[in-house]
Amino acid sequence: MDLEIKRYGHLEQLESYCYRVASVVGLLSIEIFGYQNPACRDYAIYLGKALQLTNILRDVRTDAGRGRIYLPLDELKKFNVTETEILNSQYTKNYHALAASMAGRAKHFYQLARKTLPAEDRRSMVAAELMGSVYWQLLKKLEANRFNVFGEKPVRIHKAHKLVLILRSWLRFVCNSQTPNYSAP
Numbered sequence: 001m002d003l004e005i006k007r008y009g010h011l012e013q014l015e016s017y018c019y020r021v022a023s024v025v026g027l028l029s030i031e032i033f034g035y036q037n038p039a040c041r042d043y044a045i046y047l048g049k050a051l052q053l054t055n056i057l058r059d060v061r062t063d064a065g066r067g068r069i070y071l072p073l074d075e076l077k078k079f080n081v082t083e084t085e086i087l088n089s090q091y092t093k094n095y096h097a098l099a100a101s102m103a104g105r106a107k108h109f110y111q112l113a114r115k116t117l118p119a120e121d122r123r124s125m126v127a128a129e130l131m132g133s134v135y136w137q138l139l140k141k142l143e144a145n146r147f148n149v150f151g152e153k154p155v156r157i158h159k160a161h162k163l164v165l166i167l168r169s170w171l172r173f174v175c176n177s178q179t180p181n182y183s184a185p
Contacts, residue, residue, distance in 0.1 A: 023048030
């Protein structure tokens with residue numbers, strides 16, 4: 001899709017893209033990690049979409065530099081944001097509203113993943129939960145920066161913060177905690 005498509009017209013098309021590039025990886029991963037409950041497949045789909053939407057929000061500037069805009073065109077129109085503004089790295093309050101709306105979709109998928117992960121599969125999904133934790137923190141950081149990704153430095157989670165998240169996830173794993181590190185209720 002990345003070789004041929006540089007724009008998505010509607011959210012449904014973008015969700016299809018997210019499924020193909022991220023949820024499918026999750027579905028393959030759960031086969032490797034092993035799972036007991038078939039609901040774990042839905043977990044992989046939801047978490048994949050959440051992670052990919054977060055990635056899209058982070059990489060708007062980088063993607064625009066390659067002539068790509070992953071944010072759906074109907075959403076751009078809805079929030080009165082032009083393709084030219086994105087391609088020229090123009091941050092506006094309309095762009096902020098658009099990005100916040102897309103972040104809301106990502107949060108929805110994080111919540112679905114959180115609710116869908118079967119308790120009996122929580123231990124085998126520790127690596128996926130770690131990814132969820134890191135990307136959730138990235139989404140929170142983007143939100144704290146008001147989704148302004150057009151500066152010179154991309155928004156990232158620092159290595160020290162990632163280490164803390166890894167340790168926290170490991171501790172939750174060891175303690176058999178049923179609460180993930182993302183998407184607070």
